[in-house]
Amino acid sequence: MASKILAFLLLFLPFELLHHSNAQSWIQSGFWRTNSVIAASEVNSALFTHLICAFADVDNSTYQLSIPSSDVSIFSNFTDSVKRKNPSIVTLLSIWAGQAQTYQSTFGQIPNSTVLSSMASQPSHRKSFIESSIKTAKLFGFHGLDLSWVWPSTASDLINLGTLLEEWRAAINSESRNSNKTRLILTMKVPYVPTLHSVSYPVDSIRRNLDWANVVAYDYYVSTRVNFTGAHAALYDPSSNISTDFGIREWTRKGLPASKLVLGLPYHGHAWRLVNPDENGVGAPASRSGLTSDGSMSYWYIKFYIRRFSNGAAKLYNATYVVNYYTFGANWIGYDDVETIKAKVSYAKEKKLLGYFVSQVSNDENGVLSLAAAQKDVEDNQNKRLLMIILLPIAMVIFILGFMLCYLRRWVLKSKGNESLSNSDAPNLQVFRFADIVVATNNFSIENKLGEGGCGPVYKAYDLWKDGKGMEFMDPSLDDEFSSCKLMTCMQVALLCVQEKPADRPSMLEVSSMLKNETAAMVMPKRPGFSIKTDEDERNNSGLQQVICSNEATVSQILPQ
Missing domain, CATH: 3.20.20.80 (Glycosidases)
Incomplete structure (x- = not known):
């Protein structure tokens, strides 16, 4: 998403900055x-x-x-x-x-x-x-x-x-x-x-x-x-x-x-004669000026007049009104400089x-x-051009860096996934990636990204599922009194798809069957691959865990001896 925004800015910024500099538009x-x-x-x-x-x-x-x-x-x-x-x-x-x-x-x-x-x-x-x-x-x-x-x-x-x-x-x-x-x-x-x-x-x-x-x-x-x-x-x-x-x-x-x-x-400007020379701001009492017949004066004549009578004269700028005015004795001239x-x-x-x-x-x-x-x-x-010269290279650098980081991240994850599979495991590689599809299809949020030391989200999901607290991993908006059993089934299937040994991963057909038949017995998942933790009980355990769903949404577990 960030790369799309940067790409948009990269295309939009030059045209926006130069829009008002077009000679035909001003x-x-x-x-x-x-x-x-x-x-x-x-x-x-x-x-x-x-x-x-x-x-x-x-x-x-x-x-x-x-x-x-x-x-x-x-x-x-x-x-x-x-x-x-x-x-x-x-x-x-x-x-x-x-x-x-x-x-x-x-x-x-x-x-x-x-x-x-x-x-x-x-x-x-x-x-x-x-x-x-x-x-x-x-x-x-x-x-x-x-x-x-x-x-x-x-x-x-x-x-x-x-x-x-x-x-x-x-x-x-x-x-x-x-x-x-x-x-x-x-x-x-x-x-x-x-x-x-x-x-x-x-x-x-x-x-x-x-x-x-x-x-x-x-x-x-x-x-x-x-x-x-x-x-x-x-x-x-x-x-x-x-x-x-x-x-x-x-x-x-x-x-x-x-x-x-x-x-x-x-x-041009207009001139008045002040009633009181000491009161000479905008709005001061005044009468008709005698400098010209109607009080109007061209800019060049005003500048000539100011130069001629500059001694003791005050040329002022009023930022409130955005006007210039000049006073000399009782003469007051308002104009634009x-x-x-x-x-x-x-x-x-x-x-x-x-x-x-x-x-x-x-x-x-x-x-x-x-x-x-x-x-x-x-x-x-x-x-505007200077702003474009400064911002455009910055936007380009950020865009390139973002693109490189995104590509590198995908490459690392792909490499880690390939390391866990032999060349003969190509069919199971599809099953490994199918875990994402299982999760997405069932509105279930498990990120099967590998964390350092086996502490990523997938391992957290496994630990919660093992302790019977799998629902704590779910988005609360997904849970209701009739859906928890289905969510737990999806979670179990997803964990089976990320087993360390290729032989322990279900095939595509088996995944489909497990999802369709909620009352069927499923193999109990072991700790996912690439974890530095060990689980002796799991290593020696080949039992089944059966999840049975009813209309009352109760869960029965048959634990191994």
Whole structure:
């Protein structure tokens, strides 16, 4: 049994350890916008598996995708540009919500697309949108499409969204069959929780039709909405449900597998102005910051600001929320730095998510955060490989040793059995081994293994049988008021089969006869072979012992004179 377990581990361990290191099963995605401060060709695409070009708009009358003429060359060259540093990169075209207005939500004023809402509400509008999106993606060389409709505003919008995804996926599948080309990837951004105004997102449709969902796990708090310093991308929050961990657990509880979720990593932060500079932790009273118009700041600008005002400044890491924040006087900035990014990548792996996406690539400072995220992935894979390198040889050695010991044990027992028999005793050799069959057939447990000095189980069985205490050798579960006589008969037959002298061992036919006829007289066994003990009485005794069984289960013994 142990050898089977080790063999299983030997086969299973390498695949299990390398499972999550497969590049195809882990998404490292990044959003890049056409108005970014760095060109697409400057992005270190080697740090990503997927890059998403943002954004294409939706025409408010035709509901077809619309790309400004000034951006046409950027979109058409995007895939080729990012493939220069990573030929295997996969690119997607992201579709923006279009013309926006605002509505009041839990967090304040959030943009809502009236264009997408109108598009999704009518079959003809959906058809126009879907056909143009597929055509545009193919025309500009993208491998997939991403919908950036994060905040549908009504229950009808959410229902229509589910229908849109069903029809969109069907059209993509159809196009792939007809063109005999690779099917387009379909993804969309979703909020950190699957419920909006007590109405759930179409989780079933998302699960069936999206390759994955990009979870917007940031902007929980901004200075234009709340009057306290908020951890805008908190992984955990001990005081509320506004956290990434809570949102991920809600999505999976609603039925969306973790393998369909890609975790958002923000490359930006939010700033507040403290009411009291001495009270500067997460949740401290604060007001809108004057550092930027809306308090948001890119990571590279935050690092620039910290370097410029580093004297007397405090850069802190809060492990409870898993956030970084920086204070200088009354200014307070919350953001994700290297240690936070690494912690979130580890979290995504621990929760078996599909991967992560960054928003947005151009907000990084010389690729510091993207490199940290990618290195964390590499470190985890190296640790798994190291574990396999250590454990696999150990498992192999244990397996080989176990196999050798098992083989040696069988060889020794076989040798000892052969030593007791001459070449002319071949028929009786079968009788000697038949003792095992007799015992097993009658649910009787005598191990006829030879112990050192004649003290093995077989000799213990003989001594108990000789003293009339044979039932003490039996498993109690085998005994009842009607079976003890049969068990004693089996025990006597088994002892006869392991006699030292071949002539004293019954033939196969005699064994069968003794077992069938419980009232027949049987020869009294002598001490089994290979014992260092002697029994003078037995050596001189050739009498019979008769066991008679009745319905009352009484035992009569005729002892020799």
